[in-house]
Amino acid sequence: MNWRALPRRAFPYLIAAAGGFLLSYAAVFLFAFPAQVLPDDGILPNVVGKTFEDASAILTKAGFPAQQGESRYTKSTPSNIVLQEDPPAGSRQKRGTNVVLALSAGQKTAEVPVTTNMSQQQARIAIENTGLTMGNVSEQLADQPRGLVIATNPPAGTKIELPGSVDVVLSKGPATVQMPDLFGRSAGEARSMIEQLGLRIAGMSRDTSSLQPENSVIxxxxxxxxxxxAGGPVSLTVSHFPPPPSIKIDTGISAPPPSSPPLPPSRFPLPASR
Incomplete structure (x- = not known):
């Protein structure tokens, strides 16, 4: 083996290895410290339509720190997507300039509130306070008192897009009802109790012979x-006092006759007395 020729043969390999090492070092340095090897200014890359994380990585690599700006509700763009960058893409800026990114907050939503056992009016207020509106109102038999909310569609706690509506189901009362004792109650109070139970007034008659207070159920x-x-008829009879008969009292004193009108003056003068 010719030992003297060995260094000459290895020399090209040493040159290639050194060049590869320098190129690798330069690439790593350029990736890790781009702002120190690139010029002081540069063109802002376009990151609109990218996620904030991807946009931030692209801008940082180009020497421009990313900063999260305002969030805007938009129906057409998913959440966390860049809508706008400031300064605008394509402009030449000094490296190190902060780039503010406006992001999409997605479609604005609201959570359906809990309205169980509320009246229809109370449920309407609670729903509208969230930005939603009350939709269809229906009724079905239930053990809850008549007129109270027993369910909503979508259910409470569901997040729905705005604008949106919530359908409400009210109780019609139970399938069967035990009649309450209405004796002695006023007609108005009895009517209210009957309607609250989901029943209906079939008729209301009056009895003038009762000694109970006026307009009370007997x-x-x-x-x-x-x-x-449920929904069955209820008939009521209420007390009613007829008006007292008018009584004409004879005092025995007759009214004086009408006075006679004065006589007109005579056209013939009376003879003078002697």
């Missing part, structure tokens, strides 16, 4: 304690 059909189907 009879009911069905009787108190009986079971009646």
């Amino acid at each position: 009879r009911q059909i069905p009787a108190a304690g009986q079971t009646i189907s």
